[in-house]
Amino acid sequence: QVQLVESGGGLVQAGGSLRLSCAASGRTFSSTYAMGWFRQAPGKEREFVAATSWSGGGSVYYAHYATGVKGRFTISRDNAKNTVYLQMNSLKPEDTAVYYCAAAQPPIDYGSRQGYDYWGQGTQVTVSS
Numbered sequence: 001q002v003q004l005v006e007s008g009g010g011l012v013q014a015g016g017s018l019r020l021s022c023a024a025s026g027r028t029f030s031s032t033y034a035m036g037w038f039r040q041a042p043g044k045e046r047e048f049v050a051a052t053s054w055s056g057g058g059s060v061y062y063a064h065y066a067t068g069v070k071g072r073f074t075i076s077r078d079n080a081k082n083t084v085y086l087q088m089n090s091l092k093p094e095d096t097a098v099y100y101c102a103a104a105q106p107p108i109d110y111g112s113r114q115g116y117d118y119w120g121q122g123t124q125v126t127v128s129s
Helices: none
Strands: 003-007 010-013 018-025 034-040 047-054 061-065 073-078 083-088 097-104 123-128
Touching: 003 097, 018 034, 018 097, 018 123, 034 073, 034 083, 047 073, 047 083, 061 073
Parallel strands: 010 123
Antiparallel strands: 003 018, 018 083, 034 047, 034 097, 047 061, 073 083, 097 123
């Protein structure tokens, strides 16, 4: 089992920044796990935001982004802390949502929520105009 705990959400004005964190724990968790961020706005389906996946060699990881956040959001991970981050810059009101962290052993479809086995409880991000 893997447990995920998100933090860092809050209220920010449009154009501002936030950094979300997701701490992973559990006997089976390792640095080979793919880690993703999804978000869900009221009345909408949960959608992919970003993911990080191991290349299969050394300490090289790939980053994957949804089109709407590319260039504004950055996903990163600190394997020593079992933590993945989502740096969100130039935030827009349409980024308002509950943000969820997810994890799974590869290979998976990084952009599909069905590919992930473990989920956090979510953290609210609200961007005011």
